[in-house]
Amino acid sequence: MKGRRYKMDSPLCWMLGLMLPLHVCAYPNGKVQSACSSMTPEHGVTAQTSPAPFNITVNQTVYTPGDKIIVKIVSSSIPIEGFLLQARTAANGKSPLGSFEITGENMQTLNCTTANSAVSHTSDAEKPVVEVIWNAPSKSAGDIKMRATVVANKTIFWVDIEGPKLTYQLSVASGIMGPTLGTHIFCNLLAISVFKIPFLELLNV
Numbered sequence: 001m002k003g004r005r006y007k008m009d010s011p012l013c014w015m016l017g018l019m020l021p022l023h024v025c026a027y028p029n030g031k032v033q034s035a036c037s038s039m040t041p042e043h044g045v046t047a048q049t050s051p052a053p054f055n056i057t058v059n060q061t062v063y064t065p066g067d068k069i070i071v072k073i074v075s076s077s078i079p080i081e082g083f084l085l086q087a088r089t090a091a092n093g094k095s096p097l098g099s100f101e102i103t104g105e106n107m108q109t110l111n112c113t114t115a116n117s118a119v120s121h122t123s124d125a126e127k128p129v130v131e132v133i134w135n136a137p138s139k140s141a142g143d144i145k146m147r148a149t150v151v152a153n154k155t156i157f158w159v160d161i162e163g164p165k166l167t168y169q170l171s172v173a174s175g176i177m178g179p180t181l182g183t184h185i186f187c188n189l190l191a192i193s194v195f196k197i198p199f200l201e202l203l204n205v
């Protein structure tokens with residue numbers, strides 16, 4: 001079920017398609033929900049084990065609930081024909097967390113367990129860079145790592161490559177309520193804006 005379909009004009013694809021419906025061929029349209037868990041394309045060949053020729057970058061490595069973070073997949077030497085990007089707990093999480101927003105063409109969000117929790121390609125057009133926005137979960141999810149599978153072509157791909165760690169930090173709003181936080185000066189500076197929130201809640205607006 002995983003992976004991309006071989007090109008529809010391939011006789012092999014038709015033959016295999018008759019024998020193993022939906023099982024073998026590749027998915028140039030990126031509808032790879034079947035790979036949500038393994039992140040592995042089923043192209044009939046094994047993934048590369050060499051160091052991945054791409055990097056995952058983020059514009060901040062600390063996050064609080066609800067933050068928006070820019071995530072990029074940057075390739076130095078290979079074309080990115082296909083990709084699957086997710087955020088999971090740094091401690092080897094199995095399920096994607098948070099949600100993604102796309103910022104350009106040739107990509108789409110996928111519902112992997114929860115809405116828009118993964119991003120993939122929409123065609124096998126070569127993409128020099130992938131740039132998306134990740135919305136951190138509204139509740140603490142702990143430390144996170146971005147993870148990506150990148151497909152250069154039908155036979156060459158790297159699976160489940162880890163990106164930088166995003167360290168979870170209490171938000172200022174919850175921190176000011178906590179007794180152990182050593183950020184009192186900072187919080188005092190922000191107190192006026194922070195205390196507006198419970199005030200507004202009292203007014204029910």
Ligand SMILES: *[C@@H]1O[C@H](CO)[C@@H](O)[C@H](O)[C@H]1NC(C)=O
Nearest residue numbers: 052053054055074075076077
């Ligand atoms: C990824 O980033 C590291 C550290 O900045 C750098 O040394 C490496 O060349 C980069 N690799 C690619 C494929 O961009």
Ligand SMILES: *[C@@H]1O[C@H](CO)[C@@H](O)[C@H](O)[C@H]1NC(C)=O
Nearest residue numbers: 059060061067068069070133
């Ligand atoms: C990262 O980008 C997001 C989205 O533009 C922005 O809201 C956030 O403040 C940025 N973080 C940093 C540290 O610049």
Ligand SMILES: *[C@@H]1O[C@H](CO)[C@@H](O)[C@H](O)[C@H]1NC(C)=O
Nearest residue numbers: 077078079152153154155156
């Ligand atoms: C697949 O991609 C690799 C890495 O970019 C390249 O060396 C190889 O020639 C490509 N093969 C095909 C069939 O396009």
Ligand SMILES: *[C@@H]1O[C@H](CO)[C@@H](O)[C@H](O)[C@H]1NC(C)=O
Nearest residue numbers: 109110111112114115116117
């Ligand atoms: C993904 O989830 C959203 C929100 O629940 C829903 O509106 C959308 O139809 C779902 N998309 C697919 C392809 O299931």
